[in-house]
Amino acid sequence: MTVTATDRRTMAKGPAPVAASGPRRSRGRLGRWLGSSLIQAFLVVVGLVWLTPLAGLFLSSLRSAQENASGGWWTSLTSPGQLSFENYSALLANSGMTQAFWNTVLISVPTTVLVVVIAALAGYAFAWLDFPGREPLFLLVVALLVVPVQIGLLPVAKLFGQLGLFGTIPGVVLFHVAYGLPFAVFLLRNYFAEIPREMLEAARMDGGSEWRIFTRLVLPVGRPALASLAIFQFLWVWNDMLVALLFAGTSSQPLTVALQSQIRQFGSNIDVLAPGAFLSLVVPVVVFFAFQRHFVQGVMAGSVK
Structure with a gap:
């Protein structure tokens, strides 16, 4: 069998790289997506924890002294009628x-x-x-x-x-x-x-x-x-x-x-x-x-x- 110059160049380069299979690529994308999603979820939780006192302060500033004394600021989430800007007007x-x-x-x-x-x-x-x-x-x-x-x-x-x-x-x-x-x-x-x-x-x-x-x-x-x-x-x-x-x-x-x-x-x-x-x-x-x-x-x- 005669080996041509093209065949010799092909053999010198070695075998062609095998492309990653479909399931392996899917697992890699899934891992990256899960990693980024976990980081984003953690950052969202940290942001909510950081903003909770600020939200409580703002809602407390919109409630009267009697309402603040009778219950916590979170009660205004279910009773928005408590909120008004009278405190800011008085301030x-x-x-x-x-x-x-x-x-x-x-x-x-x-x-x-x-x-x-x-x-x-x-x-x-x-x-x-x-x-x-x-x-x-x-x-x-x-x-x-x-x-x-x-x-x-x-x-x-x-x-x-x-x-x-x-x-x-x-x-x-x-x-x-x-x-x-x-x-x-x-x-x-x-x-x-x-x-x-x-x-x-x-x-x-x-x-x-x-x-x-x-x-x-x-x-x-x-x-x-x-x-x-x-x-x-x-x-x-x-x-x-x-x-x-x-x-x-x-x-x-x-x-x-x-x-x-x-x-x-x-x-x-x-x-x-x-x-x-x-x-x-x-x-x-x-x-x-x-x-x-x-x-x-x-x-x-x-x-x-």
Whole structure:
């Protein structure tokens, strides 16, 4: 029998791979489907468990004090007639609570803006500008991260009393800015340091000043980190009660302190506490979802190359 060149090439390649049988492929697809379904079911359960207290708070805020005292919030699921917005109307008509809400805004927004702006300038300087004492100063900033807030409460309170800032909104803002800057500078400096040096050198060769490079190049590139920092700082200040409880006066107290005073005065005043707590929760959630895309980019920055 004569062996042709084509036969020799076929024998050199070896036997053709055997395709996977139909049942084996079906079992593989079934296993992947079951695995993904189990993960999705687990995530759904975790989400429902996490949302249950929030749903209970919202439903409690829509019920009267008598209904909350007579049964749990879950009873409103079968009796929707219990639900109304009268508690929110009464809360908005309460001048003390509305003033506390605006005080929270006046404390959180300026603090967040100041921390982000100052930290961005300092982070760029520590990352790309050469000046005497840059490394020791940055080490000092990092060392301030380990200083707890409780250590500075009494000394700063005494200093603010001498300066006339104790019990005022600017005093609370300054305290939050001072203790928020070390982490903010550390975060933005490390993020800005990842910008390619060639990009900055090209901008300098084109005649760009440091300020122009910072505003037109560094800030747009660092937008994810800036958004992440803004979200973190806003949430920390909005939910703070320790600093506000000590430094804020009666006319400058935020919503957290106002709600705490309601507990102290009226005990289980759920018809005031529930809508106030839910109102204080809505704003951070709205801020988070507004910057969610930039926040995810900032968290994932540097994870892949």
